[in-house]
Amino acid sequence: MKHNIKIVVNGDEYSLAVDPWRTLNEALREDLNLTGTKLGCGTGDCGACTVIVDGRAVSSCLTLAVSVDGKSVTTVEGLAPSGDELHPIQEAFIKTGAIQCGFCTSGMEIAALHLLSNNPSPTELEIRKGLSGHLCRCTGYNQIVEAISVAGEKMKKCCHEEERS
Amino acid sequence: MKEYSIIGKDVPRTDAEAKARGSALYTDDIRLPGMLHGRILRSPIAHGIIRSIDTSKASRLPGVKCVITSDDTPKIKYGNWRLFPETQDEYPLAVDKVRFIGDEVAAVAAIDRDTAEEALELIEVEYEELPGTFDVESSRAEGAPVIHDYCPSNVSVNRKIKYGDIEKGFSESDYIREDTFSFQAISHAYLEPCASLAQVDLDGRITLWTSTQTPYIVQCLLASTLGMRENDIRIIKPYVGGGFGGKMELRPWEFCAALMAKKTGRPVKFTLGREEEFLAGRRRHPMKIHSRVGFKKDGTLVAKDLRIQLDGGAYNAMGPTATFLCGNFGAMLYRYPNYRFLGEHVYTNKPPASAMRGFGAPQSLYASEVQMNIAAEELGIDPVDIRLKNAQVSGDQIPDVATISSCGFSESIRAVAEMSGWYEKRKSLKPGQGIGIGCYSFISGGVFNWFNTQYPFSAAEVRVFSDGTAHLLTMASDIGQGSDTVLKQILAEELGLRMEDIRMTSADTAMTPQGDLGTWGSRVTLMAGNAVIDAARKIKEQLFGAISARFNLNVIHHVECKNGRVQATARPDYGMSFGEAVAMVQKANRGEPLFARGSYTPRGKGLVTPAFGFGAQIAEVEVDRETGLVKVKNMWTAHDCGTVINPRSVEGQLAGSIQMGLGYALSEQMVMDGGRTVNVDFADYKMPTAMDMPPSEVVHVDTYEPEGPMGAKETGEGLASPTAPAISEAVYHATGFRCKDLPITPEKILKAI
Ligand code: FES
Ligand code: FES
Numbered sequence: 001m002k003h004n005i006k007i008v009v010n011g012d013e014y015s016l017a018v019d020p021w022r023t024l025n026e027a028l029r030e031d032l033n034l035t036g037t038k039l040g041c042g043t044g045d046c047g048a049c050t051v052i053v054d055g056r057a058v059s060s061c062l063t064l065a066v067s068v069d070g071k072s073v074t075t076v077e078g079l080a081p082s083g084d085e086l087h088p089i090q091e092a093f094i095k096t097g098a099i100q101c102g103f104c105t106s107g108m109e110i111a112a113l114h115l116l117s118n119n120p121s122p123t124e125l126e127i128r129k130g131l132s133g134h135l136c137r138c139t140g141y142n143q144i145v146e147a148i149s150v151a152g153e154k155m156k157k158c159c160h161e162e163e164r165s
Numbered sequence: 166m167k168e169y170s171i172i173g174k175d176v177p178r179t180d181a182e183a184k185a186r187g188s189a190l191y192t193d194d195i196r197l198p199g200m201l202h203g204r205i206l207r208s209p210i211a212h213g214i215i216r217s218i219d220t221s222k223a224s225r226l227p228g229v230k231c232v233i234t235s236d237d238t239p240k241i242k243y244g245n246w247r248l249f250p251e252t253q254d255e256y257p258l259a260v261d262k263v264r265f266i267g268d269e270v271a272a273v274a275a276i277d278r279d280t281a282e283e284a285l286e287l288i289e290v291e292y293e294e295l296p297g298t299f300d301v302e303s304s305r306a307e308g309a310p311v312i313h314d315y316c317p318s319n320v321s322v323n324r325k326i327k328y329g330d331i332e333k334g335f336s337e338s339d340y341i342r343e344d345t346f347s348f349q350a351i352s353h354a355y356l357e358p359c360a361s362l363a364q365v366d367l368d369g370r371i372t373l374w375t376s377t378q379t380p381y382i383v384q385c386l387l388a389s390t391l392g393m394r395e396n397d398i399r400i401i402k403p404y405v406g407g408g409f410g411g412k413m414e415l416r417p418w419e420f421c422a423a424l425m426a427k428k429t430g431r432p433v434k435f436t437l438g439r440e441e442e443f444l445a446g447r448r449r450h451p452m453k454i455h456s457r458v459g460f461k462k463d464g465t466l467v468a469k470d471l472r473i474q475l476d477g478g479a480y481n482a483m484g485p486t487a488t489f490l491c492g493n494f495g496a497m498l499y500r501y502p503n504y505r506f507l508g509e510h511v512y513t514n515k516p517p518a519s520a521m522r523g524f525g526a527p528q529s530l531y532a533s534e535v536q537m538n539i540a541a542e543e544l545g546i547d548p549v550d551i552r553l554k555n556a557q558v559s560g561d562q563i564p565d566v567a568t569i570s571s572c573g574f575s576e577s578i579r580a581v582a583e584m585s586g587w588y589e590k591r592k593s594l595k596p597g598q599g600i601g602i603g604c605y606s607f608i609s610g611g612v613f614n615w616f617n618t619q620y621p622f623s624a625a626e627v628r629v630f631s632d633g634t635a636h637l638l639t640m641a642s643d644i645g646q647g648s649d650t651v652l653k654q655i656l657a658e659e660l661g662l663r664m665e666d667i668r669m670t671s672a673d674t675a676m677t678p679q680g681d682l683g684t685w686g687s688r689v690t691l692m693a694g695n696a697v698i699d700a701a702r703k704i705k706e707q708l709f710g711a712i713s714a715r716f717n718l719n720v721i722h723h724v725e726c727k728n729g730r731v732q733a734t735a736r737p738d739y740g741m742s743f744g745e746a747v748a749m750v751q752k753a754n755r756g757e758p759l760f761a762r763g764s765y766t767p768r769g770k771g772l773v774t775p776a777f778g779f780g781a782q783i784a785e786v787e788v789d790r791e792t793g794l795v796k797v798k799n800m801w802t803a804h805d806c807g808t809v810i811n812p813r814s815v816e817g818q819l820a821g822s823i824q825m826g827l828g829y830a831l832s833e834q835m836v837m838d839g840g841r842t843v844n845v846d847f848a849d850y851k852m853p854t855a856m857d858m859p860p861s862e863v864v865h866v867d868t869y870e871p872e873g874p875m876g877a878k879e880t881g882e883g884l885a886s887p888t889a890p891a892i893s894e895a896v897y898h899a900t901g902f903r904c905k906d907l908p909i910t911p912e913k914i915l916k917a918i
Contacts, residue, residue: 035194036187038406040356041439045847048356076187090185094177097813100821101645102184103191103356103406131855135847137354137407138645140820141855143813 005069009034010078018065025049025060028075036076036106040135047134050107050114051075057114076106079113088158089113092151093144100138108134112148120156124149170728171658172875175813178650179664180404180643189404192360192376197432200362201230203421204281205435206271206288207445208263211514211840212297212310215261215270215290223273223287228280231425231433232288234271235260238424243386243415246485248617252322254313255480257390257420263292264312264479265516266840267445272421274433297514299839301453301474304511312479312512321477322485322510326492328564334468334503338459342540345455346532347906349834350448350476353521354852357406359446360436363422371423372399372675378408378644379683382616384674386415387423398423402672405644409825410520411447412644413685414482443845448835449521450487451476454532456495464544464551468503471495473529475518477510482519484510486615490608491525493773496563497606498533498574499555504563514840520685522822523885526607527829534603534890535905538897547591548602548894549582552781557606567771571878573805573866574779578604580803580864585783594898597788601894604781607883608774609873610688612767620680621764623692627656627700628760631751633729633744634666640681641693642672646881647814648689654810655694655874659701661726662743678762687879690810691776692765694874700763707759711749712740767872775872778879780804782887784859786895790918793911795831795896800861804884805868808876812865818881819863826888827853831908 002017009032016031025042028034028051040048042061049060052074079087089112092098099105108131115122115130122130127148128141136144183189220232235258244253259270271288275281298304298312304319311317335341361375371393377383380400388395405412418435425433437446452475459468473491477484492506541551559572581602582588590600610622626638637656643649653667670676681693708731709724716739718724723734732740741749750759767775785799800823809815832851836843844850869876889907897903902917 029194030196033196034187035190038191038357039193040358040406041847043439043846043848046356046439080186086182086185090182093185094181097178097817099178099181099184100647100817101356101407102180102189102404103645105184106187109185128855128858135354135356135852135854137356137409137824137852138821139817140822140824141858142820142861143817145855 003066005066007068008072010074016065020066022065023061024051024063024065024068027065028060034075034077038103038106040103047111048104048107050110052110052114057111076109079109088154089151092147092154096143096147096150098139098143098147104134104136108136108144112151115148116152116155120152122152169658169875171654171664172808172810173812176650176654176664176811178647178814179653180649191357191404191406192362192374193436195362195374195403197362197364200432200434201274201276201429202278202281203272203274203418203425203433203435204278204285205269205418205421206285208259208266208268208270210263210292210294211266212295213263213292214295215259215263216293217291218271219289220271223284226280226284226287228276229273229284230276230429230431231274232271232284233421233425234258239390239392241390241392243390244481245382245414245483246481246615248615251315252481252485257417265514267516268479269417272425274425274429297840299513299515299837301476301511301513304513312514316512319512320509321481321512322488324488324492324508326496326504326506326566329503331468331470331503331505335459338467339462340460340540340544341457342536343457344536344905345453348452348528349907350451350518351829351833352443352446352448352835352850353409353411354850355407355409355411358437358439358442359412359416359418360434361419361422362432362434363426364432365426365430370397370399371426372401373419373423374401374403375419376405376412377402378413378642378685380642380672380674381640381680382413382683383415383419387419390415390420391423399675402642408644408684409522410524410685413520413683439847440845443850444842445516447482447517447519450484450518450528452528454528456532456536458536458540460540460544462544464546464554466499466501466555469495469501471506473508475508475510476513476515478513478515478517480517481510482517484518487520487525491529493566494526494529495533497777498557498604500557500561515837516842522825522882524686526605526883526886527889530605530886531890531907535893538601538894539903549578549587552578552604565772567773570776570872571807571868571870572777572779573868574606576866577779577781577803577805580866581781581783581801584803584862584864585801587783590785597790597899599895599897599899600783600785601891601898602781602783603887603890603894605883605886606777606779607879608686609691609776609778609879610774611686612770612774613772616682618680618682621696622766623681623696624678624762624764625693625696625700626678626760626762627704628758629704629747631744631748633742634668635660635662637667637669637697638677639671639693639696640674640677641689642684644684646818647811648684648693651690651810651814652693652697655697656701658875659698659726660704660743661728661730663729687882690877691873691879694877695765696763698763698874699765700761703761703763704759707750708746711746711753715749776870776878778804778806778883780883780887782891784888784891784895786892786899788896788899788914793914795892795909797827797859797892800859802861803864803866804880805866806880807868807870807873807878809865810875810877815865815880816863819884820861822881822884823861823888824853824858825885827857829907830889830892834908
C-alpha cells in the first residue's frame with residue numbers, strides 16, 4: 001500500500017504517494033526529478049546522496065521517504081538563490097578547483113552547508129572530520145577542504161553585513 | 166618562456182558551475198518517456214558450463230518486457246584489441262560457459278527496477294561446475310583447468326623486450342639483486358556507478374547515452390557485436406563521474422540496453438549497483454614481478470632482467486596493453502644498458518582486471534623503486550644520489566621502443582630532495598619516523614594502434630562566427646579530469662579569444678569528428694590538444710590572408726590573433742575584431758561558413774608514446790609500533806609535465822593521485838576468497854578519506870615538450886605510481902620492514918618488527 005506524504009523540498013511543498021520501502025533518494029531523484037542528489041553506493045558509506053532534513057545531514061539512500069513526512073529537505077538544487085547567483089559554498093567549490101568529476105560534489109556541498117551552519121569558523125581538522133563520511137575519488141579532498149574554509153569566511157562576512165544593515 | 170594569456174592561468178573549469186548547482190546530467194539522471202529498467206543476471210560460480218537457462222517464469226512476471234540470454238544475441242565476440250582478433254575473447258552474455266563470479270548470463274528489462282530485480286530471481290540456470298583456477302601459478306600448472314578453449318596454456322599474451330647483452334651485463338656487475346614482488350587488485354572506485362541508456366530512432370538506429378571514457382570504441386564494438394554498421398550507432402557521453410581506466414571498453418549492459426531497446430521499442434536503462442561494481446567490476450591487475458638488477462660498485466646500473474605475470478582474470482580486457490606497458494615502464498626512469506623483459510598475461514577464474522590509472526606502471530615501478538632503495542642501502546649510497554647517477558635524460562633511447570624527448574627527471578629529484586629537507590631528515594628522524602622516495606615516468610598517450618582505428622588518433626573541428634565566437638567539436642572525453650576546459654583554453658589561446666567566446670560539443674559520435682580513441686593513457690591533452698591547434702591554425706591562415714589583403718600588407722608581415730582581434734603584429738592598427746575578420750572571409754567565400762578540421766596521429770614516435778612525463782615524490786611517515794598503523798605526515802612532489810596549462814587542475818590531479826596511491830600502499834585491496842570478491846561495499850573497501858590525506862607541497866619543473874600542445878604533456882596518471890614506493894621506503898626507514906607484497910598493512914608491519 002502506498003503512503004501519502006507531504007514534504008517541503010527547498011521551500012516547495014510536495015504531496016507524494018510512495019511505497020513504504022521507497023527511499024528519500026528515489027523520491028527526490030525519480031518522483032521529483034531532483035537529480036542533483038546522487039547515488040554512489042546505496043549503503044550509507046559514500047556521502048554522495050547527502051541532504052539536509054530539518055537541520056540534520058542524512059544519507060538519502062538510507063532514509064525512507066515515509067520517514068520525512070511533514071519535514072523539510074534541502075538538496076543541492078536549493079543552494080543557489082537564482083540562476084544568476086550562486087551560494088558562497090558553490091562559488092568557493094568552483095574557484096578552488098574542488099570539483100573534478102562532480103559526482104561527490106552535491107553531497108560535499110551539503111556537508112559543507114551543514115558543517116558551516118553549526119560551526120561558522122571550523123578549523124582544518126574540523127572540516128576534515130566533517131567530511132569523513134564523504135568519499136571523493138578524484139580530488140584528494142584538499143581543494144574541497146580549502147573550498148569549505150573559503151566559503152566559511154565569505155559566509156561570515158555576508159552574514160555580518162546582513163546583521164549590520 | 167612564451168607569454169600566454171590563458172595557458173598556465175587559473176581558469177576555472179567550465180563545467181564546474183553546472184556540477185556545483187547539481188544540474189549537470191550524468192547518465193542515470195536522464196529519463197525518457199516509456200523507459201524500462203534493466204538488470205543483469207550474473208554467474209554465481211567461478212567456472213562452469215551452462216546446461217540450460219529457463220527464462221519463462223521471469224518473462225511471465227507482470228511488468229517484465231524483455232528477457233534475453235546469449236541465444237537472443239548474434240554471439241559475436243568483442244575486445245579492445247581489434248588489431249589481433251584472436252584476443253577478442255568476450256561475449257556480451259555468456260555463451261555455453263561462465264568464467265568468473267559475476268559473469269553476465271542474462272538480462273531483464275521491466276517497467277521498474279524492483280520488478281526487474283524480482284524477475285532475475287525467476288530465471289533458472291543449470292550449471293555444471295568446473296574446477297577453477299585463482300592465481301597465476303595454478304593457471305600455468307600442468308593439467309590446469311582450461312578457461313578458454315582457444316588458449317590451452319591459459320597464457321593469452323606474452324610480450325618480450327630485449328636489448329643489450331643481458332648475460333654480459335650481469336657478468337660485469339659487482340652487485341646483483343633479485344627480488345619477487347606481488348600486488349593486490351584494487352578497485353577504480355569511481356563514484357559514479359556505470360550506467361547506460363539506449364533508445365532506438367525511427368529508422369532503427371541506436372542512440373546510447375553511457376558513462377564511458379571511450380565513445381568511439383563503444384560505438385565500433387557495439388556495432389560489431391550487434392551485427393550493425395558503425396554509423397547506425399550513436400554514442401553520447403554525458404557527464405561522467407570518474408573512470409580511471411575502468412570505463413574504456415564495451416560493457417555487457419551497453420549491449421543489453423541497445424539490444425533490448427530494439428526488441429521492445431522502448432528506451433532501456435541499466436544502472437549498476439555498487440555491490441555489482443565491486444563484485445564483478447574491472448580492477449587493477451594483481452601481478453607477480455620477478456626482477457633481477459645488476460649494478461657496478463659505484464651504483465651504476467648495468468642490467469635488468471624482469472619477468473612479470475599479470476593475473477588477468479577471465480578475459481583479456483585491457484590486459485594485453487598492461488602487459489606491453491609493464492615492460493616499457495620497467496625500462497624507464499634509469500638507463501639500463503642491458504635489459505630483458507618477459508611479460509605474460511594469464512587467465513584465471515576471477516573478475517577481469519583491466520586498465521587502471523598507471524596501466525602497469527604502479528606495479529612495475531614499485532618493483533624498480535624498491536630495488537633501487539635496497540641497492541642504495543647495500544652499496545652505501547644515498548637513495549637520491551643513486552637515482553641521480555642513473556636518471557634518464559633527454560635524448561636517451563630505449564632501443565626499438567622510444568626516444569625520450571623532454572625530460573625533467575633529474576631536476577625533479579633534486580627539487581623534491583631540497584623541498585623535503587631530505588639529506589637532513591634521512592639522518593635525524595627519530596625511530597618510528599621515516600622518509601622515503603619514489604619516482605615515476607609515464608606516457609602521454611599510446612602510439613600502438615591496438616584498436617586498429619581507421620581514423621586519426623584525435624580530431625577536432627573548429628567553427629568560427631562573425632559574432633566573435635567559436636565552436637569546438639571533438640570526440641575527446643572529459644570524464645572529470647577537466648579536458649573540456651583544457652581544450653577550450655588551448656583554442657582560446659590560439660585564436661586570441663576569451664574562454665566565454667568558445668562553446669563546445671564533445672564526445673557525441675554523431676556530431677563530433679571521427680575519431681578519437683578516448684580518455685586513457687594520459688593521451689587527451691597532447692593528442693586532442695594538438696588536433697585543436699591544427700584546426701585553429703587552418704582557421705588563422707584564412708583570417709590572416711583576409712587581413713593581409715584588406716590592409717595590403719607586405720608579405721613579410723607577421724599577423725596574429727590576440728585579445729579578440731586579428732592584426733599585424735608590428736602594426737596592430739592594421740587589423741580588426743575577430744568577428745569582423747571572420748565576416749570578411751565568409752564574404753569572400755560567398756557565404757560559406759568558416760570552419761576547419763584538425764587532427765593528430767603520432768607518427769615516427771616509436772612504439773610507446775610521443776612524450777614521457779617524469780617526477781619524484783618523497784613521503785614522510787610515522788609508524789605506531791604498538792598498532793602498526795602508518796600515518797603519512799607529509800608528501801613532497803616535483804614533476805615534469807611540460808607546460809602547465811591549468812595549474813589548479815594539475816594540482817587537483819596530483820592530490821587525487823596521492824589519495825589513490827595512499828590507498829594502494831596502505832589500505833585498499835579486493836579481498837578474494839577463491840573467485841569471490843569478499844569486500845563489496847565502501848565500508849569494507851578502505852579508501853582514504855579527508856582525514857587520511859597528508860599535507861602536500863608540489864613544484865612543477867619547468868620544461869617544454871616539443872611534441873605537445875604549447876609544450877604540454879601528461880600529468881596525473883604517472884603520479885599514481887610514486888606514492889606507494891615512497892611510503893614503502895619511508896616505512897622501511899622507520900621500522901626496518903621492507904614490504905614486497907602490497908598493501909603495507911599493520912598486520913604485516915607488526916609481524917615483521
Ligand atoms: S549513496 Fe548514500 S551514502 Fe552512498
Ligand atoms: S570529484 Fe569525482 S568523486 Fe569527487
